[in-house]
Amino acid sequence: MPKILIVGGGYAGFYTAWKLEKWLHKGEADVTVVDPLPYMTYQPFLPEVAAGSIEPRHAVVSLRRHLTKTNVVTAKVTKIDHASKTATITPEIGDEWTMEYDQIVVTAGAVSRTFPIPGVADEAIGLKTIEEAEAIRDKVLTNFQKAANLPAGPERDRLLTTVVVGGGFAGIEIFAELRSFATDLLKNYPNLTIDDTHFHLVEAMGRIMPEVTLETSKWVLKNLAERQAIVHLDTQLQSAVGGKVELSTGESFESDLIIWTAGVMANPVVRNTDFPLEQRGRITVQPDLRVINEDGTVVPDAWACGDVAATPDLTGAGVGGFCVPNAQHAVRMGKQLAKNITAVLRGENTKDYRHDNLGAVAGLGLGIGVFQSGKFALKGFPAWAAHRGYHGMAMPSYERKIRVISGWANNFFLGRDIASLDNVTRPRAAFEEFASRPKPAAPAAPVEAPAAPAPEIGAPAGEPGPAYANPADGEKAAAPASAAETKAATTKAPAKKAPAKKAAPVGE
Structure with a gap:
């Protein structure tokens, strides 16, 4: 089966995949959507979400729940090499890999455009x-x-x-x-x-x-x-x-x-592709949403629509001749793109996208x-x-x-x-505050040098005991006595007192 890769699961990407599931026959194509988020956000509801009028989860659409026949990959497409028909897929955790495709649809959407204003x-x-x-x-x-x-x-x-x-x-x-x-x-x-x-x-x-x-x-x-x-x-x-x-x-x-x-700008991911871009960084497409080169020739097997594409506005109402980047266009472009891909797979003709603004x-x-x-x-x-x-x-x-x-x-x-659920940004704060932690290990007690024992009873005054020598005199210190030897020395019977010498006669 031909492999169709859809880059982006926003309005245009979601509706392209959703309608392909409806219009393609079983086994007619293998469709994969790659987006870093597991849901499509209905952006017109964001102001009401911020004002508490809509629950946040109700303003998003789960890709896996509603795209039941599509392969959903939660990751980023970080590079597209259409010359070799490969895309680099980078997940949040794990190694990146290369995915091959036969047809590619770029609907990566837009991001906030800011200026270098301090703060x-x-x-x-x-x-x-x-x-x-x-x-x-x-x-x-x-x-x-x-x-x-x-x-x-x-x-x-x-x-x-x-x-x-x-x-x-x-x-x-x-x-x-x-x-x-x-x-x-x-x-x-x-x-x-x-x-x-x-x-x-x-x-x-x-x-x-x-x-x-x-x-x-x-x-x-x-x-x-x-x-x-x-x-x-x-x-x-x-x-x-x-x-x-x-x-x-x-x-x-x-x-x-x-x-x-x-303001918004096209998703910067398109800069890491070999597709032609116009001055605002959008992929150039013709009215049927096929990617085209600067000379107007069609890039085979490549499509783009939504905020990431410079789509001609056939009604003439668009700023600079292009469709404005809004949800009204993105949704309808996705539907038309799915019809055109289905037509190409069946050898039929495509139709141009045209939408008269309803207001x-x-x-x-x-x-x-x-x-x-x-x-x-x-x-x-x-x-x-x-x-x-x-x-x-x-x-x-x-x-x-x-x-x-x-x-x-x-x-x-x-x-x-x-x-308010403001603390949801630090969900472990309460647990960390009261969680018991192991006590730090007590510092090791310092090793004290053994005290020198008293000299043996009966040893001449001023001479060192038999267990130690004085290293300062250049002699090697003897090993200290064992505990048994020390105990025996301390309990030894006192020596008998030597008889006093008789005084020598005067003059001797």
């Missing part, structure tokens, strides 16, 4: 993974708990100040959702008020959310201002060293939570949203309902849909769960 790499957190969203949620909850025990002052302000960098859809959604989350939390902290919380969004451009009309973006700004959330337009972040945020306008403030959403929808907190399709716009509650309806149905598999929708229903009646 960002050390202090900020992104919003591309479920782990980041969960960490943001726990950070907000933990900071509220800490701040509630402090008097008003700089330290409390730092804990209750949230900064988001980037005013695109992802930035606005996480900013607005966290503002809603923080406002909702205040009812559980009577000693804190909304004036104690501070929310700042920093955007370098003169507007937010370029996917919607200017009028709609202005409505969003007004809505955020009414909720005491400040948006800094035409402003750049200059430093975040030690959590001190310094802006190009001269403003500065301390923050314990800085979220970076200012943009964003959630801005509980009960607030915005929807834009052409010149038509919805705002407020109707748009929020449309946002949940669309993404609830777009979540792959009924098992995931039920978990997400039932979670929304639970929160409607029971409210958001506000228990």
Whole structure:
């Protein structure tokens, strides 16, 4: 069977494998997906995960559970040599190995794109993974708990100040959702008020959310201002060293939570391939998602789509003539790619990818949203309902849909769960604190030199005893007497006293 290797299990990779399972006949191909994570993350739900509206595990899709006919390998692809049709697979533990393939699909996705701004790499957190969203949620909850025990002052302000960098859809959604989350939390902290919380969004451009009309973006700004959330337009972040945020306008403030959403870039793994790349580091493809060279010739048996590929937008609406890197395109590209691979295996013709944008929808907190399709716009509650309806149905598999929708229903009646699991980053902390440890070994007692025994009774004064010699005189020291000999010497009967000599006559 021909071997198909899919590099990446995100939107595009997951849907490519999922639809290949549906459309390929048994024995028609052997499909393998390689990704360092065992799940696909539904990224439009990350802002709601961070705001406690969706349980983190419900926003991911297990690859092994839902790709039942696909070989799932949890590892990284660190090199692709398409000339020899081999890929280097590097697991987290163990030795790397080489995998051969007949067809390859590169859907490695994107990562956060940052700039060399002092402090960002050390202090900020992104919003591309479920782990980041969960960490943001726990950070907000933990900071509220800490701040509630402090008097008003700089330290409390730092804990209750949230900064988001980037005013695109992802930035606005996480900013607005966290503002809603923080406002909702205040009812559980009577000693804190909304004036104690501070929310700042920093955007370098003169507007937010370029996917919607200017009028709609202005409505969003007004809505955020009414909720005491400040948006800094035409402003750049200059430093975040030690959590001190310094802006190009001269403003500065301390923050314990800085979220970076200012752009993405293609996964750097594509640099370790022999595929042609365009100036932004993406693999060049033609409309049917085949990889092409600079001269437009097709690279045989190679495909790419999603955020890692520069895919022409046949509608003409894409920035620079290419499809924008979002979930709406990645999902549909994966489906079309699976159809094209199936067609090639059966000797049929491929079809170009084309998708007319249905519009943009964003959630801005509980009960607030915005929807834009052409010149038509919805705002407020109707748009929020449309946002949940669309993404609830777009979540792959009924098992995931039920978990997400039932979670929304639970929160409607029971409210958001506000228990922080911040200590999950150190799960052994409590055990280590109280665990018994072996006592350190006692130091060895110093060896004392044996004391010199008293000279034998009857020995002339000033002469050494028979057991020792004086090494200082150049003689070899005799071995000390044994314990028995010593005891015998100490219990020896005293010598008889010698009779006194008679005095000599005077003059002799």
